[in-house]
Amino acid sequence: MTGIAEEKHSGRICAGRKTECRQTEAFDEVAYTKPSAIICSSGFVGMIRMQREQKSYAKEFIEGMRQAVRCDWCGRDKKRSRSGLCRHCNDIRKDLERVEKLVSDPKEPKTFVLDWQLRVARQKKKDCVIWGQMLHGILNGSVDSLGLEHWLCRVAKRIARDNQMHRGTATVLGWTFTPEQRQMLAYLFWEIFGAEASHKRESRAMWQVQCDSLET
Numbered sequence: 001m002t003g004i005a006e007e008k009h010s011g012r013i014c015a016g017r018k019t020e021c022r023q024t025e026a027f028d029e030v031a032y033t034k035p036s037a038i039i040c041s042s043g044f045v046g047m048i049r050m051q052r053e054q055k056s057y058a059k060e061f062i063e064g065m066r067q068a069v070r071c072d073w074c075g076r077d078k079k080r081s082r083s084g085l086c087r088h089c090n091d092i093r094k095d096l097e098r099v100e101k102l103v104s105d106p107k108e109p110k111t112f113v114l115d116w117q118l119r120v121a122r123q124k125k126k127d128c129v130i131w132g133q134m135l136h137g138i139l140n141g142s143v144d145s146l147g148l149e150h151w152l153c154r155v156a157k158r159i160a161r162d163n164q165m166h167r168g169t170a171t172v173l174g175w176t177f178t179p180e181q182r183q184m185l186a187y188l189f190w191e192i193f194g195a196e197a198s199h200k201r202e203s204r205a206m207w208q209v210q211c212d213s214l215e216t
């Protein structure tokens with residue numbers, strides 16, 4: 001069995017006294033004040049303790065992410081304008097307002113291009129808001145193992161071009177990660193794909209509007 005705790009404590013027996021185990025910083029005060037003897041060389045106790053610490057940190061991490069000041073639309077914690085939006089979303093807002101102004105202007109001819117611009121601008125806003133709602137769901141709801149499998153499949157598809165690589169791993173993921181750890185992982189995936197979504201928002205919005213046009 002391997003792990004930081006085992007390596008640092010190899011061969012030592014800590015009888016609940018900090019003085020006998022000064023060589024490591026891996027264990028916290030709580031660990032040392034346990035009255036019962038802890039055989040560190042087994043690694044097992046250390047592993048359990050590490051898991052407990054990870055769970056605790058995942059909770060703190062999620063709480064910290066909840067407290068962060070975020071864009072009202074996309075949810076990213078970028079610098080916000082006075083409108084409460086990040087620069088990216090604020091540009092989309094201004095573009096949408098510009099097009100809506102043209103559409104409401106009676107002197108402006110209502111062309112196909114103008115209608116297209118309006119629909120694309122609205123779609124871009126919708127896409128921003130969807131990503132913000134997704135984040136809200138991650139931080140304030142729960143991330144089930146299927147949700148985590150979904151994110152891993154997205155990674156595999158994008159990087160390895162194989163969307164089957166992690167298909168069916170939900171059960172193992174559920175056994176391996178605590179609810180808080182699943183939340184944390186989903187948040188980290190959301191950050192990656194949320195940033196990617198912002199880079200491709202224009203083209204995805206145009207594609208979506210085109211699809212909608214074909215359906216109607």
Ligand SMILES: [Zn+2]
Nearest residue numbers: 071074086089
């Ligand atoms: Zn934003």
